[in-house]
Amino acid sequence: MGLTARVGVTPGRIRHTVAFTLAHAEGSPDERAFLAAASRLAEIPGVEAFELLAEVSPKNAFRFGISMEFADQDAYESYNAHPDHVRFVEERWLPEVADFLEIDYATR
Amino acid sequence: MGLTARVGVTPGRIRHTVAFTLAHAEGSPDERAFLAAASRLAEIPGVEAFELLAEVSPKNAFRFGISMEFADQDAYESYNAHPDHVRFVEERWLPEVADFLEIDYATR
Numbered sequence: 001m002g003l004t005a006r007v008g009v010t011p012g013r014i015r016h017t018v019a020f021t022l023a024h025a026e027g028s029p030d031e032r033a034f035l036a037a038a039s040r041l042a043e044i045p046g047v048e049a050f051e052l053l054a055e056v057s058p059k060n061a062f063r064f065g066i067s068m069e070f071a072d073q074d075a076y077e078s079y080n081a082h083p084d085h086v087r088f089v090e091e092r093w094l095p096e097v098a099d100f101l102e103i104d105y106a107t108r
Numbered sequence: 109m110g111l112t113a114r115v116g117v118t119p120g121r122i123r124h125t126v127a128f129t130l131a132h133a134e135g136s137p138d139e140r141a142f143l144a145a146a147s148r149l150a151e152i153p154g155v156e157a158f159e160l161l162a163e164v165s166p167k168n169a170f171r172f173g174i175s176m177e178f179a180d181q182d183a184y185e186s187y188n189a190h191p192d193h194v195r196f197v198e199e200r201w202l203p204e205v206a207d208f209l210e211i212d213y214a215t216r
Contacts (some may be wrong), residue, residue, distance in 0.1 A: 019211050054216035065213050083123065099189050103127050108162035
């Protein structure tokens with residue numbers, strides 16, 4: 001996974017992103033296990049253009065990012081309500097993420 | 109400009125993003141003028157996949173976003189040092205932006 005080339009313009013889509021840091025030590029098995037679990041969010045229906053990223057700016061403290069796109073607001077809401085997403089948030093995100101910020105972009 | 113489909117995977121690239129709010133009133137001529145000036149950052153050499161976006165998450169107060177990609181760190185640094193970028197930061201960004209957060213992503 002990683003940065004990708006982009007083509008075309010598609011109004012109506014939503015790009016859901018979250019920058020985050022983990023409670024785990026850098027390079028630890030716990031970190032790897034979390035990132036592996038996070039990458040499986042890509043399998044939830046409606047998730048497109050999924051990317052698990054490194055945050056590299058010295059201007060903030062976040063170390064990772066997730067970016068995904070949805071065709072529309074309905075697809076985004078279905079993802080949020082999907083049992084696999086709800087379970088991930090409860091069992092992995094809340095206990096293992098130290099800080100995060102969600103930023104969502106749409107065409108303007 | 110807007111959200112776009114993505115294809116392929118390109119390690120080594122950097123996606124530079126900034127979420128921001130303006131000092132200007134929503135929908136004001138000053139807001140339009142700022143966004144028009146910001147969109148011309150796309151013309152600076154090295155800037156790829158430029159997007160001027162609406163920030164739509166209810167979980168933060170940012171209203172806009174800019175996303176661009178660079179082939180590598182050198183291209184990013186050349187952009188930062190380019191006179192058109194330096195002038196934009198001094199003449200438009202610093203006086204007209206009320207709050208912002210830069211988040212940069214790379215392949216991990």
